Amino acid sequence: xxxxxxxxxxxxxxxxxxxxxxxxxxxxxxxxxxxxxxxxxxxxxxxxxxxxxxxxxxxxxxxxxxxxxxxxxxxxxxxxxxxxxxxxxxxxxxxxxxxxxxxxxxxxxxxxxxxxxxxxxxxxxxxxxxxxxxxxxxxxxxxxxxxxxxxxxxxxxxxxxxxxxxxxxxxxxxxxxxxxxxxxxxxxxxxxxxxxxxxxxxxxxxxxxxxxxxxxxxxxxxxxxxxxxxxxxxxxxxxxxxxxxxxxxxxxxxxxxxxxxxxxxxxxxxxxxxxxxxxxxxxxxxxxxxxxxxxxxxxxxxxxxxxxxxxxxxxxxxxxxxxxxxxxxxxxxxxxxxxxxxxxxxxxxxxxxxxxxxxxxxxxxxxxxxxxxxxxxxxxxxxxxxxxxxxxxxxxxxxxxxxxxxxxx
Ligand code: NIG
Ligand code: FE
Numbered sequence: 001x002x003x004x005x006x007x008x009x010x011x012x013x014x015x016x017x018x019x020x021x022x023x024x025x026x027x028x029x030x031x032x033x034x035x036x037x038x039x040x041x042x043x044x045x046x047x048x049x050x051x052x053x054x055x056x057x058x059x060x061x062x063x064x065x066x067x068x069x070x071x072x073x074x075x076x077x078x079x080x081x082x083x084x085x086x087x088x089x090x091x092x093x094x095x096x097x098x099x100x101x102x103x104x105x106x107x108x109x110x111x112x113x114x115x116x117x118x119x120x121x122x123x124x125x126x127x128x129x130x131x132x133x134x135x136x137x138x139x140x141x142x143x144x145x146x147x148x149x150x151x152x153x154x155x156x157x158x159x160x161x162x163x164x165x166x167x168x169x170x171x172x173x174x175x176x177x178x179x180x181x182x183x184x185x186x187x188x189x190x191x192x193x194x195x196x197x198x199x200x201x202x203x204x205x206x207x208x209x210x211x212x213x214x215x216x217x218x219x220x221x222x223x224x225x226x227x228x229x230x231x232x233x234x235x236x237x238x239x240x241x242x243x244x245x246x247x248x249x250x251x252x253x254x255x256x257x258x259x260x261x262x263x264x265x266x267x268x269x270x271x272x273x274x275x276x277x278x279x280x281x282x283x284x285x286x287x288x289x290x291x292x293x294x295x296x297x298x299x300x301x302x303x304x305x306x307x308x309x310x311x312x313x314x315x316x317x318x319x320x321x322x323x324x325x326x327x328x329x330x331x332x333x334x335x336x337x338x339x340x341x342x343x344x345x346x347x348x349x350x351x352x353x354x355x356x357x358x359x360x361x362x363x364x365x366x367x368x369x370x371x372x373x374x375x376x377x378x379x380x381x382x383x384x385x386x387x388x389x390x391x392x393x394x395x396x397x398x399x400x401x402x403x404x405x406x407x408x409x
Pocket of ligand 1: 294
């Protein structure tokens, strides 16, 4: 297929690499461009003026001045969950905090009770509908975590649902094992009992059935301590799972340092960051993944994106789609939030949500940029005056069409 009349072809990279600091401000594009696709993949691109349409034999799709860019790589989500938690949403409006809700058996524990009561088929159905909905908003690759099972059967059920999603969906999907999301009530005073279950009973089955790519821990005051986090990451490593961890969401809890020490692919959240944490990330290959829709939804302060970019860090943006702190996987809205609230430029935000997101889930060989040989996973926008119009006109759906593996959806 030949796509013609692209107003701007955004995110062109011949030899992509993980972007850090100042590099993130540059989003290479071609004005008045064409793009060629063969069997799912991008094979060529260039300027319209260099194209001789009289000798073209391919199918031609006229993009009619759309901006065309790579689909979003959402590298941190929890979209497999049962039901919803709008009751807590009301409680929070009335002044109860996220931590208080959790302490009273709500929050993650509420979702865990629901999930354990829900059949695998029903769970799959709910997650499938969410994936199909975010695909229409431009998501082409997604990481999904377990962590609402908190029991052997529950965690395995979640991971098997993710495996089924991988097999059925045309999106690229990565799975993360997050049994260490919180302690189930029966292990409230017996942390080692639950950790033993994770290590001795869950991990071997996950390894055997090849159910996960990564291991995650909610390293946080009131959840998993540094020592407990290290114990779990070590065990995960033994079973071939690389760490991607929840760090520094509610407190400056040492999560960043633990992640870097264990060569985590990414440390995610980072609402509470000091200079020490920034320095620690600076000297590592670990990506700082920011989840500003969680900060927005919980009315917390946003991660210090500008400071992190000035320190030459590699930043990714992800939705954290989950029932408790970010019941939305809307990446265009997330880009707008990042520009408005964290003062990222549109170019920085788009790079963070595409190429760097691809690195944060190790799918950069296939997606994240307009590169020959990568999958034709593309967003076609409606007519708009400039790229900056996308976050500027926040909340407006400017996506006209989505292509996944060379096919319009
Ligand atoms: O990434 N912080 C921990 N986990 C999720 C929220 C989970 C929930 O509240 O259900 C997060 O924000
Ligand atoms: Fe999360």
